[in-house]
Amino acid sequence: MRFNRSQRIASRVLSAFLCILILTGSNLNLYAAPATLEEAMEQAEARKSLPIQSNQIENWPAGPAISAQSAILMDANTGVILYAKNIDEKAYPASTTKLMTCLIAAENCKLDEMITFSHNAVFSIEQGSSNIGIDEGQSMPLEECLYGILVASANEVANAVAEHIAGSTEAFAEMMNEKAAQLGCENTHFVNAHGLFQEDHYTSAHDLALIAQAFFQNELLSKIGNTPFYHFQATATQPDDFTERNKHKLITGEIACEGIKGGKTGYTDEARQTLVTCAEQNGMKLICVVMKEETPDQFHDTVKLFSYGFANFSVVNVAENEKNYSIQNSNFFNTSSDVFGNSKPILTINQSSYLIMPKTTTFDSLDSEISYDSAQENQVAVINYYYHGAYVGNATVDLARDMPMAYDFTEKTQAQEPSPDQESNVVVINIKTVLIAILAIAGLLIILFIIHSVISSYNFLDGSKGWGKSRRRRKRNRKEGPHFSSSRFKDFHF
Numbered sequence: 001m002r003f004n005r006s007q008r009i010a011s012r013v014l015s016a017f018l019c020i021l022i023l024t025g026s027n028l029n030l031y032a033a034p035a036t037l038e039e040a041m042e043q044a045e046a047r048k049s050l051p052i053q054s055n056q057i058e059n060w061p062a063g064p065a066i067s068a069q070s071a072i073l074m075d076a077n078t079g080v081i082l083y084a085k086n087i088d089e090k091a092y093p094a095s096t097t098k099l100m101t102c103l104i105a106a107e108n109c110k111l112d113e114m115i116t117f118s119h120n121a122v123f124s125i126e127q128g129s130s131n132i133g134i135d136e137g138q139s140m141p142l143e144e145c146l147y148g149i150l151v152a153s154a155n156e157v158a159n160a161v162a163e164h165i166a167g168s169t170e171a172f173a174e175m176m177n178e179k180a181a182q183l184g185c186e187n188t189h190f191v192n193a194h195g196l197f198q199e200d201h202y203t204s205a206h207d208l209a210l211i212a213q214a215f216f217q218n219e220l221l222s223k224i225g226n227t228p229f230y231h232f233q234a235t236a237t238q239p240d241d242f243t244e245r246n247k248h249k250l251i252t253g254e255i256a257c258e259g260i261k262g263g264k265t266g267y268t269d270e271a272r273q274t275l276v277t278c279a280e281q282n283g284m285k286l287i288c289v290v291m292k293e294e295t296p297d298q299f300h301d302t303v304k305l306f307s308y309g310f311a312n313f314s315v316v317n318v319a320e321n322e323k324n325y326s327i328q329n330s331n332f333f334n335t336s337s338d339v340f341g342n343s344k345p346i347l348t349i350n351q352s353s354y355l356i357m358p359k360t361t362t363f364d365s366l367d368s369e370i371s372y373d374s375a376q377e378n379q380v381a382v383i384n385y386y387y388h389g390a391y392v393g394n395a396t397v398d399l400a401r402d403m404p405m406a407y408d409f410t411e412k413t414q415a416q417e418p419s420p421d422q423e424s425n426v427v428v429i430n431i432k433t434v435l436i437a438i439l440a441i442a443g444l445l446i447i448l449f450i451i452h453s454v455i456s457s458y459n460f461l462d463g464s465k466g467w468g469k470s471r472r473r474r475k476r477n478r479k480e481g482p483h484f485s486s487s488r489f490k491d492f493h494f
Helices: 005-023 037-047 094-108 119-123 142-150 155-166 169-182 205-215 219-224 297-312 431-457 467-480 486-491
Strands: 070-075 081-085 114-116 139-141 229-232 242-245 260-268 272-281 284-293 313-317 334-336 343-345 347-349 354-358 367-371 379-387 390-399
Touching (some): 070 297, 081 205, 081 297, 094 142, 094 155, 094 260, 139 142, 219 260, 272 297, 284 297, 284 313, 297 313
Antiparallel strands (some): 070 284, 114 139, 260 272, 313 354, 334 343, 367 379, 379 390
């Protein structure tokens, strides 16, 4: 039978009590969790000695040793990896799974769509797992469901959303796997929408960062995922009034960290503590994922990694620094664009392309390679940049679309300013083109004038009355001698 609110609270207390028993040496050994707190701490300490792959890059800033089994720090915009520890190792994501659930929900459902809770959605979750006490037959709009999933980590809400979108939780899991493949995930397989433990439900730190990258590109999801508290008000379809608190201590401010943009917690006995967080400082937006840690180290290690990233790396604009791929010097890539024919490049390095580089290096020290395989519209090539083999970003070579015109011959007066709703009609005159056209027309007119003059001087239509007659008259004139009769001048054409 379904919990009411008081039963739900009692179940949480019981669940917490069981966890205490596990950590204090009880004979219970659920899901192979550490039998004692001492054992858990020993495992965490051992994980600190695991190799950090990013520290093996020559002259790369050394990252901190942390107790997570795997961790990644990645730039949210470029995908550049700043810190890597076992990032491709498969691990259980627990409730960080819900980032993918909400991403698919936001892409396939309207915020005001009502989500009705089925018997399966409510009763298929483990007793004592995260929930907000919604009963079978009740309903909420999707927007409130997203708050329930991201703020309260409610498993029954994740189930209900999955059923609403895909028809069943199994079909929704297939959508999750398809989306993961689209995002480039290579070590991920989902079987549910909430993240409760199942053997074949897994991901990796890198894949989870790719999912978070897509999640934080959605402004609404970022806002909801950065909410410390949410008040659920009673409605006709959901009669309870209550407030839920986010368990993410960097979001609530219990642990200080500047520039937090949101995140998601996760815990199961198998997964241990998992945490996904996004933060932004000085124009750099970073995503941090830690997997398999013990509380509260998942929060403190996340702060360490953010501090490491923001302190040791900087954003560098490619167009302002690139000299090897100088398009400006090649006339082949130029076109005339103003009235005097001044040449402007038809190809340009994207002005918004930038790299994430160690502060200890310079742009000139990077290696680069250019690829022409881009299928994007108006994109000719992609230049990839590396520092001692580590990818630090790319720049695109694009077709220049909006050429600035040096002169505008459009008549404008203060009394006739175009309205914002009207398109401005700009007349651009290229003087070279106009002069060539004028000379061509003048030459044609001269040729026509010459032809007309020839036709007027000679009559080729009747030879007996034309040229022959004029010839006979000239012979006669020579015989008669020089007489200056005015009638004789009629034979000459002046």
